[in-house]
Amino acid sequence: MATRSVVRLYDRALGEAGLRQAGYSILSRIDAEGPLMIRDLADRLVLERTTCSREVEALNKAGLLTAEVGNDRRRRMLRLTPAGTAKLVEARHHWKVVQQQLRDVVGIDDADELLDRLRMLLHASEQLVED
Template sequence: MPNRSGPPVYLGATYDKALAPVGLRSTQFSTLQKLHSEGEVTISHLADLIAMDRTTMASHLKPLAREGLVTVETSATDRRARVAAITPEGAARLKEALPPAAGGADSLREELRRRRGG
């Protein structure tokens, strides 16, 4: 019978630990990935893409904007909406974070494989 005991495996914490050297948390990494692939999007749409409510997403973007990794501005087409976009600095940080993120995924796979007994 495989050994399934041990402390819980926390997905977010595993990625947070892997991404710490590049100064990102897992949710920030996911946000940068989405902005990189989607381009400029409203905060509401970005929140939907990441399964987060709009208010939380708006708060979540503030530190990324302070670091110059994203921009958040009023939409040119709808003054009620705010749009977010990744900056060149954000794209560079995302690129820097890809190897540690892959390492986090490898760590998770290895731990789950170990717990399955294979």
């Protein structure tokens, strides 16, 4: 329930920039790492490939990223467009506001501890999936 509530909070804020949390995560990851294939993007974001592909398709249609043919014609490299970069800058402001609101409510030390524990949970769950 906490996950759904927090996602709803971010979706509402990011919606002011015309994005949802999943789209923001995709644009942010490509911005941080450079061009990625959908498979690699999905792995990094811990998303099912079909979910990632649907989100990428919507961002592509909106003109926020492109899917260019890579060295192997079967592979598509995802890149931000200038419009995608601008949208990300706009959305990042809204994301930071929500981050600060949550830190203010939870408390900075508790928020940092929570993030550390969530990272540990992510790592542990990924190991269990691989086993």
